[in-house]
Every structure is written in structure tokens, then in C-alpha cells.
Amino acid sequence: MDIGVFIPIANNGWIMSATSPQYMPTFELNKQITLKAEEYGLDFALSMIKLHGFGGETEFWDYALESFTLMAGLAAVTSKIKLYASVPVLAIPAPIAARMAVTIDSISGGRFGINIVSGWQKAEYDQMNLWPGQEHFLNRYDFCTEYVTVMKELWRDGESNFKGKFLTMNDCKLLPKPQVDIKIVCAGQSQTGVDFAAHHADYNFCFGMGLNEPKKCAEAVQRNVDAAKRAGSNTGALLLFMIIADETDEAAMDKWELYKKGADLDAIAWMNHQGEADPRASLDVSAIYMSRPPSAMNLNIGTFVGSYETVARLMDEVAEVEGAAGMLLTFDDFLVGLDQFGKHIQPLMKTRQGVGAHVQAG
Numbered sequence: 001m002d003i004g005v006f007i008p009i010a011n012n013g014w015i016m017s018a019t020s021p022q023y024m025p026t027f028e029l030n031k032q033i034t035l036k037a038e039e040y041g042l043d044f045a046l047s048m049i050k051l052h053g054f055g056g057e058t059e060f061w062d063y064a065l066e067s068f069t070l071m072a073g074l075a076a077v078t079s080k081i082k083l084y085a086s087v088p089v090l091a092i093p094a095p096i097a098a099r100m101a102v103t104i105d106s107i108s109g110g111r112f113g114i115n116i117v118s119g120w121q122k123a124e125y126d127q128m129n130l131w132p133g134q135e136h137f138l139n140r141y142d143f144c145t146e147y148v149t150v151m152k153e154l155w156r157d158g159e160s161n162f163k164g165k166f167l168t169m170n171d172c173k174l175l176p177k178p179q180v181d182i183k184i185v186c187a188g189q190s191q192t193g194v195d196f197a198a199h200h201a202d203y204n205f206c207f208g209m210g211l212n213e214p215k216k217c218a219e220a221v222q223r224n225v226d227a228a229k230r231a232g233s234n235t236g237a238l239l240l241f242m243i244i245a246d247e248t249d250e251a252a253m254d255k256w257e258l259y260k261k262g263a264d265l266d267a268i269a270w271m272n273h274q275g276e277a278d279p280r281a282s283l284d285v286s287a288i289y290m291s292r293p294p295s296a297m298n299l300n301i302g303t304f305v306g307s308y309e310t311v312a313r314l315m316d317e318v319a320e321v322e323g324a325a326g327m328l329l330t331f332d333d334f335l336v337g338l339d340q341f342g343k344h345i346q347p348l349m350k351t352r353q354g355v356g357a358h359v360q361a362g
């Protein structure tokens with residue numbers, strides 16, 4: 001089972017709370033996190049792109065670095081871990097994204113891939129007058145299909161004359177070619193998003209769900225498996241989870257309860273308002289899912305709260321979900337959390353035997 005880390009490119013990571021660890025996104029922090037992840041044998045690191053925060057008392061995600069430039073910096077200081085940047089398809093032309101990818105492919109020695117972000121949050125693009133209108137909610141994955149087609153043509157042929165509904169290339173050139181195939185990943189939850197990923201991506205991220213319920217994601221994974229079968233592809237499902245660990249179940253649960261008490265209700269309300277704008281929004285399969293009960297405070301990311309033994313067991317159970325290719329991890333405190341994972345949790349996992357063995361505790 002592959003394991004990656006969703007590095008905190010925006011302030012406070014993935015917890016909208018005044019009582020959780022408060023921190024700013026800096027290159028130094030993300031560098032330390034990614035170097036730790038590499039040391040502990042994690043397979044990849046992903047950074048998101050977020051161009052408009054949610055405000056509230058914690059100014060949630062009002063502070064955020066840019067994804068490609070961050071990953072370029074990280075590519076230069078790492079040597080093994082795979083790196084994924086997220087592209088906002090409405091804000092960066094496909095040939096520019098393709099060229100940035102070739103550049104990071106060169107810096108990293110072939111360790112780079114792109115997460116396709118179709119755009120669910122109007123304010124991010126409207127603030128720059130880049131929002132195409134309400135119809136984007138309905139056709140955003142058609143746009144992504146053309147976008148990925150152009151990038152793949154450029155990487156394969158060094159040129160593109162693609163003529164589509166949204167994009168037109170006129171003798172568009174891109175050399176050098178990347179040294180390895182640049183992987184495409186996506187995080188579609190809607191059926192359209194999942195189908196897009198099945199046709200065009202190597203992996204699709206889906207939400208792990210619930211509190212200490214590793215198998216609750218089975219239905220979402222199955223939707224990905226079915227879509228890949230229909231598309232005749234091998235697109236794998238990677239599950240997003242948050243880890244809140246401590247020496248005992250009680251100590252970990254105390255942190256979880258503390259974070260819930262400080263929930264930033266204004267930031268949550270703003271996110272919910274943005275998510276509701278999508279006419280296709282449905283509670284189980286779209287961005288709006290993140291901002292609704294039971295746990296909008298951490299975007300309803302499936303969460304494992306417990307001792308090192310408990311978390312290791314729950315993570316192993318995710319591997320038993322038919323079709324799960326791996327996991328993408330977030331933490332309440334990434335530096336502490338990665339040390340807990342690398343030194344105490346991973347060594348207990350049956351599915352990660354021997355990984356990172358040189359840095360285990362005691």
C-alpha cells in the first residue's frame with residue numbers, strides 16, 4: 001500500500017479550529033515535513049492549490065503558498081520521494097503547466113506529477129475575473145479533459161495543434177520532453193469527476209470517511225474501481241485520512257475533543273456557502289460534503305484517533321478495502337505526527353513491513 005503526505009501549503013493544515021495547532025505555511029516547514037516523509041519511506045507528497053481562504057477567526061487558508069513553485073523547491077532538496085503539484089486549470093494555461101512540469105521533472109530526476117483541479121470554489125477564480133460562469137460547474141471535467149489532452153500531446157510529441165471546445169493550440173511547442181511519463185492524479189468525488197479520473201489519471205484521491213471507520217470508504221473506492229473497469233484503465237484509488245495519535249487512546253481522543261471545541265464556525269459557514277453554489281452538489285459526493293456535519297471542523301476527512309497500536313491497526317484495515325491503492329495522510333501537527341508515524345505506527349503495520357526500518361524507535 002502506497003502512503004503519501006498532503007503537505008500543509010496553507011495555514012493550519014486541514015483543521016478549522018482555534019484550539020488545534022496554529023501555524024503558517026512556509027517553505028522551511030514544508031521542507032522539514034517532506035524530508036521527514038522521505039526519511040520514513042513515504043512514497044509521495046502532494047500540495048494543493050488554494051487561491052482564496054475561508055476567513056473566520058483562524059483566517060483559515062487565507063495564507064497559502066503556490067503549489068508548483070513549492071514543489072520545485074522541494075524537488076531540489078529531496079532525492080527519492082515522488083512529488084505532486086496541483087494545477088488550477090482555470091488560472092494556468094495547459095502549455096504553461098506542461099512546461100512547469102517538464103522543469104520540475106528535470107529538477108527532480110523524474111519524480112514529478114500533476115493533480116488536476118477542476119475548480120469547485122467560485123471565489124478563487126472570480127477574484128481574478130477568471131470564472132467562466134455558472135456553466136463551469138456542469139462542464140468543468142470536459143474542460144479538464146481538453147486540458148490533459150493538450151499536456152499529454154505536448155509531452156509525447158513536443159507540439160500540439162489541438163482544437164477543442166475550450167482550448168485551441170496553434171503549432172504549440174514544448175521541448176524538452178520529460179524524462180519519464182508525468183503522472184496525472186485527480187480528486188474527483190462526483191461521478192463525472194470519478195469518470196474523468198478513470199479515463200485520464202493514474203490515481204484518483206477519494207475521501208476516507210468517519211471516525212475510526214477504515215472500511216466506510218469502501219463504497220467510494222468501489223465507484224472508482226467500477227469507473228476504471230468501464231474505462232479499461234488501471235486508475236487506482238488513494239484514500240485521504242487524518243491521523244491524530246498519541247501514546248494512549250485517551251490522550252489522542254482528548255486532542256480530538258479539544259479541537260472540536262474550537263471549531264471556526266465562520267470559516268465553516270463560508271466554505272459551505274461556496275460548496276452550495278455547485279448545482280450538482282450532493283451531500284455524499286462533492287465539495288459540499290466537506291462542510292457539513294458530523295465533522296466540518298476537519299473537512300470531514302476520515303480520521304483515525306488513537307494510540308499508535310490503534311492507528312496502525314486501522315490503517316492496515318484500509319489496505320483490506322478491495323481496490324484501495326494507498327493512503328494520503330494529513331496530521332493535526334505534521335512534524336510531530338510524521339515522527340509518530342515513522343517511529344511508532346508504521347513499524348506496527350503489517351502492510352508496511354520493513355519500510356523506513358532504519359529510523360524506527362528504540
Ligand SMILES: Cc1cc2nc3c(=O)[nH]c(=O)nc-3n(C[C@H](O)[C@H](O)[C@H](O)COP(=O)(O)O)c2cc1C
Pocket residue numbers: 047048049050086115116117118119120121187188189190191192193194205206207240285286287328
Ligand atoms: C486529496 C484531495 C486534493 C484536492 N486538491 C484540491 C486542490 O488543490 N484545490 C482545490 O481547489 N480543490 C482540491 N480538491 C477538491 C477536488 O479537486 C474536487 O473538486 C472535490 O473533491 C469534489 O469533487 P468533484 O469535483 O468531482 O465534485 C482536492 C480534494 C482531495 C480529496
